[in-house]
Amino acid sequence: MDRIAARARVNKGMLYYHFGSKRGLYVEVLRDMLRIVNSRARGIADGPGYAVDKLQIWVAAIIEEAAARPWFPPIMLRELASGAPRFDPETFALMNGVFGAVRDILMQGQREGTFGVFDPLLTHLTIMPPILIFFARQRVLAAKDIAFGVLEPRQLDDFVRHMQRSALRLVQKEGQPQP
Numbered sequence: 001m002d003r004i005a006a007r008a009r010v011n012k013g014m015l016y017y018h019f020g021s022k023r024g025l026y027v028e029v030l031r032d033m034l035r036i037v038n039s040r041a042r043g044i045a046d047g048p049g050y051a052v053d054k055l056q057i058w059v060a061a062i063i064e065e066a067a068a069r070p071w072f073p074p075i076m077l078r079e080l081a082s083g084a085p086r087f088d089p090e091t092f093a094l095m096n097g098v099f100g101a102v103r104d105i106l107m108q109g110q111r112e113g114t115f116g117v118f119d120p121l122l123t124h125l126t127i128m129p130p131i132l133i134f135f136a137r138q139r140v141l142a143a144k145d146i147a148f149g150v151l152e153p154r155q156l157d158d159f160v161r162h163m164q165r166s167a168l169r170l171v172q173k174e175g176q177p178q179p
Helices: 002-008 012-019 022-046 051-068 072-081 089-112 120-144 156-171
Strands: none
Touching: 002 012, 012 022, 022 051, 022 072, 022 089, 051 089, 051 120, 051 156, 072 120, 089 120, 120 156
16 A cells, blocks of 8 residues: 555555555456446447447447556456455446446347347357457566567557457358458
8 A cells, every 4th residue: 555655646544544445445446447448338338320330339449448457457357267356246237337238239239130149248258358368468478578479469459450350250140241
């Protein structure tokens, strides 16, 4: 907490006053990210447009938010791998809100006849891990200053396009042309 207070240029007592404990601060950091992503995802799902376009925008938005907070994907991976011991019902609800938004987009695509039949949760669970792993990997490579061959960090725009194509392939109806 001393280092956090020093970097934030606040008194350590203020951190304890506002967050109660180091765990309280940690949970609020998680919730803040999830609130932002949830709000953005919900806005996309509830906004105008066709599901195929919304899915593309949703994928780009998730990646943009992860890129804006490179510390978040490794934290989320660590939390999930350890059974999410610091996730309380409010934090789970925020995380589930992100899924709810993409589920609604996917169901819209099914109603529009552009998406095939699939399990929305499994589709979400197929899209999200590569995003988290991509940023965790980029962070490791940057920290280790590794830049050769297949280990080179990838460009964000290339990754966005790859994930958009991958997401569309997951949901497309059989017989539709590949994106």
